Amino acid sequence: MIVRIDYNSDEAFYVQLKNQIIMGIATAEIREGESLPSVRDLAELIGINMHTVNKAYSILRQEGYLKLDRRKGAVVSLNADRMRAIEEIRFQMKSVVAKALCRDLGAQDIHKILDDVLEEFYGVRSVEH
Amino acid sequence: MIVRIDYNSDEAFYVQLKNQIIMGIATAEIREGESLPSVRDLAELIGINMHTVNKAYSILRQEGYLKLDRRKGAVVSLNADRMRAIEEIRFQMKSVVAKALCRDLGAQDIHKILDDVLEEFYGVRSVEH
DNA sequence: TTACTGTTATATTTTTTGTATAACAAATAT
DNA sequence: ATATTTGTTATACAAAAAATATAACAGTAA
Numbered sequence: 001m002i003v004r005i006d007y008n009s010d011e012a013f014y015v016q017l018k019n020q021i022i023m024g025i026a027t028a029e030i031r032e033g034e035s036l037p038s039v040r041d042l043a044e045l046i047g048i049n050m051h052t053v054n055k056a057y058s059i060l061r062q063e064g065y066l067k068l069d070r071r072k073g074a075v076v077s078l079n080a081d082r083m084r085a086i087e088e089i090r091f092q093m094k095s096v097v098a099k100a101l102c103r104d105l106g107a108q109d110i111h112k113i114l115d116d117v118l119e120e121f122y123g124v125r126s127v128e129h
Numbered sequence: 130m131i132v133r134i135d136y137n138s139d140e141a142f143y144v145q146l147k148n149q150i151i152m153g154i155a156t157a158e159i160r161e162g163e164s165l166p167s168v169r170d171l172a173e174l175i176g177i178n179m180h181t182v183n184k185a186y187s188i189l190r191q192e193g194y195l196k197l198d199r200r201k202g203a204v205v206s207l208n209a210d211r212m213r214a215i216e217e218i219r220f221q222m223k224s225v226v227a228k229a230l231c232r233d234l235g236a237q238d239i240h241k242i243l244d245d246v247l248e249e250f251y252g253v254r255s256v257e258h
Numbered sequence: 259t260t261a262c263t264g265t266t267a268t269a270t271t272t273t274t275t276g277t278a279t280a281a282c283a284a285a286t287a288t
Numbered sequence: 289a290t291a292t293t294t295g296t297t298a299t300a301c302a303a304a305a306a307a308t309a310t311a312a313c314a315g316t317a318a
Binding site: 019022023025026027065078082085086088089090092093094095096097098099100101102103104105107110111113114115116117118120121122 | 148151152154155156194207211214215217218219221222223224225226227228229230231232233234236239240242243244245246247249250251
């Protein structure tokens with residue numbers, strides 16, 4: 001699992017980390033049941049504070065991506081409220097579509113972009129989800 | 130143009146405002162050449178500070194959604210670098226797709242969501258873009 | 259003139275973010 | 289049993305971002 005923090009980004013460290021872990025789960029780099037590095041290890045690995053990693057992990061648990069266990073550490077466990085998750089996805093999709101429409105992209109154009117991104121993901125994924 | 134600030138959101142006021150204006154342009158509630166309320170008016174209308182509105186307007190200009198004119202105020206003017214805009218759209222689309230894949234949504238499911246959102250937009254739009 | 263535009267400057271307060279040090283309880287390993 | 293490692297919590301602090309407040313300027317329009 002490759003994690004890279006962009007110090008020049010306008011996104012907070014914990015947000016970048018959170019999103020990259022979601023990417024890792026989506027691409028099956030990290031699979032359900034597997035553990036992530038401990039908060040201390042990952043913090044030292046990427047050169048940030050322990051509590052920043054802990055914040056990302058906590059939010060990922062709250063949003064239903066992880067299960068935090070003292071025994072095994074942070075384990076991928078996708079048991080979120082699926083309805084709530086899809087609502088959030090719709091909300092974000094709406095934002096993307098709005099920007100696309102502003103640039104005079106049509107429905108076909110946006111579907112094409114979605115297909116490109118999907119292909120990018122499927123190409124990376126080692127096993128079907 | 131309806132603008133609504135969610136005080137409980139984790140998004141900054143100026144980000145919420147920025148996104149809602151983009152939505153307004155996408156749905157053609159505000160059309161190219163039309164003016165938005167002045168920074169002072171909009172600030173008072175939604176109950177936030179003038180500078181917060183000004184920040185949203187400035188960023189929207191920088192990202193190529195508005196043209197700011199002392200005469201006419203903030204005018205919708207979509208003359209952004211299209212390549213750059215589409216890159217940004219792809220980046221955000223990638224984030225959406227990642228979350229969707231984590232919830233075991235397939236390509237068809239995501240295309241369906243996209244279609245729903247598009248229909249929502251087209252339904253609202255008074256004239257073709 | 260008078261009033262309105264975006265814009266800039268300055269200052270202050272509040273919130274968020276990131277870091278630092280420390281400790282606790284549960285589980286694991288040696 | 290001892291030592292180590294887990295997530296977790298608490299506290300404190302510094303830095304940055306966000307939001308507000310007041311004021312002023314230059315261009316425009318009625």
